[in-house]
Amino acid sequence: MIDFHSHILPGIDDGSKDVAETLALLNLLKDQGVRTVVATPHFYADDERVERFLERRAQAKALLTDKIPAGMNIVCGAEVAYYPGISRLPNLSALCIENSKLLLLEMPMSKWTDYTVKELIELSGRGDITVVIAHIERYMGYQSHDTLRLLRANGILLQCNASFFLKLTTKGKALSMLKKGEIHFIGSDCHNLTHRAPHIGQAFEWIEKKCGKLFLEELLNFGKAKLH
Numbered sequence: 001m002i003d004f005h006s007h008i009l010p011g012i013d014d015g016s017k018d019v020a021e022t023l024a025l026l027n028l029l030k031d032q033g034v035r036t037v038v039a040t041p042h043f044y045a046d047d048e049r050v051e052r053f054l055e056r057r058a059q060a061k062a063l064l065t066d067k068i069p070a071g072m073n074i075v076c077g078a079e080v081a082y083y084p085g086i087s088r089l090p091n092l093s094a095l096c097i098e099n100s101k102l103l104l105l106e107m108p109m110s111k112w113t114d115y116t117v118k119e120l121i122e123l124s125g126r127g128d129i130t131v132v133i134a135h136i137e138r139y140m141g142y143q144s145h146d147t148l149r150l151l152r153a154n155g156i157l158l159q160c161n162a163s164f165f166l167k168l169t170t171k172g173k174a175l176s177m178l179k180k181g182e183i184h185f186i187g188s189d190c191h192n193l194t195h196r197a198p199h200i201g202q203a204f205e206w207i208e209k210k211c212g213k214l215f216l217e218e219l220l221n222f223g224k225a226k227l228h
């Protein structure tokens with residue numbers, strides 16, 4: 001299984017604080033059935049250049065050399081904070097998840113402007129990038145159904161967090177979206193061992209219970225195929 005959204009790299013953002021915490025998180029994810037973890041540290045264009053971020057990310061990953069639990073695999077990506085004009089950022093595609101065109105975007109917690117919607121569509125149409133909106137459940141309430149439909153129709157993919165499937169108040173909605181093909185990737189978005197620990201295994205178990213083994217396999221295979 002793949003965890004598409006995590007802050008497990010040590011000391012690079014507000015996620016794991018050090019190697020020990022990273023290894024504990026990786027072991028928890030392994031126990032939950034995850035074998036590939038996409039590491040998506042926050043990237044803010046206001047704070048640093050893409051090249052510097054990539055250097056810091058490589059350094060953080062290097063700290064884990066020979067320490068990653070057997071059978072586990074870390075693939076590097078980023079959770080890129082959207083801003084109007086991001087499509088003009090030099091080297092934006094270098095922030096895609098390794099060996100893929102997937103760019104995980106963190107969006108504003110407000111109604112997206114027409115400019116923003118147009119920019120997302122243009123980005124996804126330019127060929128080198130497939131836009132993936134991170135934890136879509138956080139933003140849905142601000143957007144119209146038409147906006148979400150338009151984004152999906154233009155090839156924009158949606159990631160949601162495991163918690164969307166686990167909270168009593170949202171799990172029904174999560175299931176209905178998943179069945180309609182409106183959720184493409186699931187991530188733990190884990191940051192630490194306490195209040196933002198990974199619970200993605202539980203989400204996968206619940207999906208299997210509600211939708212069946214084959215459905216879950218198809219979802220997982222879709223994600224796997226996008227990473228190669």
Ligand SMILES: [Fe+2]
Pocket residue numbers: 005006007079189
């Ligand atoms: Fe995140």
